[in-house]
Amino acid sequence: MRLSRFFMPTIKENPSEAQIVSHRLMLRAGMIRQSSAGIYSWLPLGFRVLQKIEQIVRQEQDAIGAQEMLMPTIQPADLWRQSERYDAYGPEMLRITDRHDRDMLYGPTNEEQITEIFADAAKSYRDLPRMLYHIQWKFRDEVRPRFGVMRGREFLMKDAYSFDLDFDAARRSYNKQFVAYLKTFARLGLTAIPMKADSGPIGGDMSHEFVILAETGESEVACHRDLIAADWGNADINTEGDLQPFIDSFTDKYAATDDKRDPEAEKALGDDLVVARGIEVGHIFYFGTKYSKAFKAVVAGPDGSDVTAEMGSYGIGVSRLVGGIIEASHDDAGIIWPEAVAPFKVGLINLKTGDDACDKACEDIYRQLQDAGIEVLLDDRDARAGAKFADMDLIGLPWQVVIGPKAVAAGVVELKNRARGERQEISADAAMALLTA
RNA sequence: CGGGGCGUGGCGCAGUCUGGUAGCGCACCUCGUUUGGGACGAGGGGGUCGGAGGUUCGAAUCCUCUCGCCCCGACCA
16 A cells, blocks of 8 residues: 555644543544544544454454354344343433334344344254354443543444353353453453453353453453463464363452452462553353343253253454554554554655655565565655654554665665564565565 | 533634634645755645624623533443
8 A cells, every 4th residue: 555545644743632542543643533422433544453353353253163143233122122121221222213113222232133033043952052243333322432442332342142052061152252362362462361250231140351451441450460471362272172271270360350359369469469450352241041031042952841042242342452452552652553453564664755766666665565465555655754754653563664765775675663663774685584474 | 420621724722811803833735945753945725713692883702502522430342
């Protein structure tokens, strides 16, 4: 992509409405624009990141056998009356009426919808287990949206739902999601700590929040020091095997969100206790038959008797993660993207657009990188060097290749690593080798 | 929902107390000089001050109502 043609409206000054760093940087980097409180448009740069994250989430869901589908954003109120959540959910649910005066709503989540679909189709224990998910926009009419995409009213969420024959099977599904979450967040470059959590309005008795630590986190959390240093999700695990011992190795250690903290346990930890601010990026629940009962998700068991499906639901705030990653990875100059979610891998800066030698050197490398399948953003604008450096640092691409008259004369390019700040002058071929490794 | 703050060219702000017909920086356009960390000079375009009503000879400024946005707290992917 050529920056001269890319729609990436960067802003030099901090917009006054943005108070936290991720919100500021997303606005300044031209990733998002606000439409109204808690509702955002995703501009090309931001949308690329959103899609990268979505794809990683998708791959890890697929890897544990969850199947992707897509449910609507607008749901009929009757569906929610059946689970008795229509009134219970309160003003956070956006209620609307269609032209025939039917009560509808913009879905804040999809337990009802999926359970109805599943109940209608599943007849036998042979139809279990099943795990289904979709990645869809949700709307929760938060009293107080804030922090940019971190607490929007409209947000993109991956929500998965499991259906099992009995508690043990449901536990296995829960555990698979647990591991998938560890892997997902590890791939995103995050240390997400599973913490015992309240099950909230969804109900149930087995629940973990996945929390990343950041100064601007919304609530205070506490955990054992070892959990922060743990090597998440990189373990080679067979998700078809017994995951319990692996999961216990995490959950044995103290980790609790705000409302689950235990002063005595914390005292016992002594120096191993870490208290920090946290951002919730995922939440998994087991909730038994709460919905399967309401929607009669009942199958014939092996002995012919009726069995009500055991369910769980598993959410990841995909759009929130964009902000969360920035909170966890930035410096004074701007964003520092982990390579896995960077909108482009390489930012190629032509320091002197219009200079034949510089133009040619840039075009060569640009072509080579593209041929190698590497996403590259070429700054071919007719702007001053300082502006180009500043913009490139701001948008935080992992690698910068800088080409100016001096480098061209010397037959080298300057390669800069955004995260470490290291620069090296090497041949174009050597740079290519490094970037394509 | 309780408490607080703010709406003035694209962005950041001053002007509001003490009414007199809108200003600064950045950005943008043109020309020239520049060109490795957000250049300099000259010229230029763009706002009737969130909206409605009122007071007044006269309202960004005073009064009433209203809409929106942000922050703190209580609640949540």
